[in-house]
Amino acid sequence: MEIYVYRLKFKNRFRGLTERDGLLLRGRAGWAEVSPFWDYDDAVAATWLAAGFEAAQRGYPKHVRNVIPVNETIPAVDAHTAHRLATASTCGTFKVKIAEHPDSLAEDVARLEVVRDAQPNAKIRVDANGAWNVDTAVKHILLMEQAAGGLEYVEQPCRTVEDMAAVRRRVEVPIAADESIRLDHAIDDIKRKGAADIAIVKNQPLGGVRATLERFASYGMPVVVSSAVESSVGLRAGLALAASLPQLPHACGLATSRLFERDVTADPLVPRGGYIEIRDVVPEHSEAIDDELIERWRLRLEAMWQRAERRGLVGGRYTFMGRFV
Numbered sequence: 001m002e003i004y005v006y007r008l009k010f011k012n013r014f015r016g017l018t019e020r021d022g023l024l025l026r027g028r029a030g031w032a033e034v035s036p037f038w039d040y041d042d043a044v045a046a047t048w049l050a051a052g053f054e055a056a057q058r059g060y061p062k063h064v065r066n067v068i069p070v071n072e073t074i075p076a077v078d079a080h081t082a083h084r085l086a087t088a089s090t091c092g093t094f095k096v097k098i099a100e101h102p103d104s105l106a107e108d109v110a111r112l113e114v115v116r117d118a119q120p121n122a123k124i125r126v127d128a129n130g131a132w133n134v135d136t137a138v139k140h141i142l143l144m145e146q147a148a149g150g151l152e153y154v155e156q157p158c159r160t161v162e163d164m165a166a167v168r169r170r171v172e173v174p175i176a177a178d179e180s181i182r183l184d185h186a187i188d189d190i191k192r193k194g195a196a197d198i199a200i201v202k203n204q205p206l207g208g209v210r211a212t213l214e215r216f217a218s219y220g221m222p223v224v225v226s227s228a229v230e231s232s233v234g235l236r237a238g239l240a241l242a243a244s245l246p247q248l249p250h251a252c253g254l255a256t257s258r259l260f261e262r263d264v265t266a267d268p269l270v271p272r273g274g275y276i277e278i279r280d281v282v283p284e285h286s287e288a289i290d291d292e293l294i295e296r297w298r299l300r301l302e303a304m305w306q307r308a309e310r311r312g313l314v315g316g317r318y319t320f321m322g323r324f325v
């Protein structure tokens with residue numbers, strides 16, 4: 001297996017980041033991505049590695065559909081930019097990032113109003129990334145529901161399962177769990193406490209397509225497959241997961257390629273008419289990468305590979321090829 005480092009630039013700041021970097025794996029079955037964020041430790045990163053290793057060596061399980069409905073992702077940008085992004089989109093569902101800083105309510109409301117103005121018939125969902133306490137969540141959700149003229153769901157309004165459950169009892173808008181699943185692996189607690197209506201699932205943090213599919217039956221609620229803002233190589237794995245689920249009642253959060261200035265391919269996985277068609281992706285581009293970043297990835301890969309090997313998630317040998325060109 002050959003492993004390369006890639007780097008891409010965001011058009012607008014996303015999750016506080018201006019760029020995205022990670023590893024591209026070429027295995028027996030094809031290309032795959034491993035791109036844990038830098039704030040994750042080696043134990044967490046090993047699970048992300050398992051997802052990419054499996055995809056590169058074994059490919060993906062059988063699909064039950066070839067096109068995946070997706071949401072447009074509107075980052076926490078100013079109202080003018082949000083309006084432009086929403087107008088340009090062919091998607092029937094919009095996910096609007098909100099609550100990016102403590103005083104963001106007025107900006108959040110304005111962003112939702114312009115998205116609704118640009119897309120009168122679309123479904124709109126919001127993602128608070130766990131920012132609120134229970135009272136703030138209840139208050140803001142009601143205001144945002146008004147601003148958006150209805151919300152499909154609110155993703156992770158509070159950080160803890162208890163608070164999510166409390167909010168869910170007090171608002172009618174459905175609640176989706178993301179960080180509670182992807183970081184805390186608390187699906188059993190979510191079910192026990194009645195904390196969510198929908199589960200957000202992400203391929204890399206959950207350890208790959210097969211591991212996530214196996215767990216799906218026990219979730220007991222609809223799932224939405226979302227990206228970890230990967231390159232099109234990583235998005236391809238998310239599409240494979242969405243394509244293998246027995247039911248897919250909601251649009252998936254996989255339309256994130258356009259958040260980059262330029263993807264790893266000139267033919268990226270972007271929606272047409274609100275759907276992404278599934279196909280393999282062969283990378284041919286990365287932004288320039290300095291030696292220091294290459295060295296950081298080389299060391300991190302060694303550490304996560306050791307961890308994953310001890311857990312029986314990877315095997316054999318790899319060749320670290322350095323920067324991808």
Ligand SMILES: O=C(O)CCC(=O)c1ccccc1C(=O)O
Nearest residue numbers: 073095226227228229253254256
């Ligand atoms: O779901 C989407 O539309 C985009 C993906 C996304 O928002 C995201 C991307 C990287 C890390 C966290 C998140 C998140 O859903 O919170």
Ligand SMILES: [Mg+2]
Nearest residue numbers: 127129155178
């Ligand atoms: Mg989220």
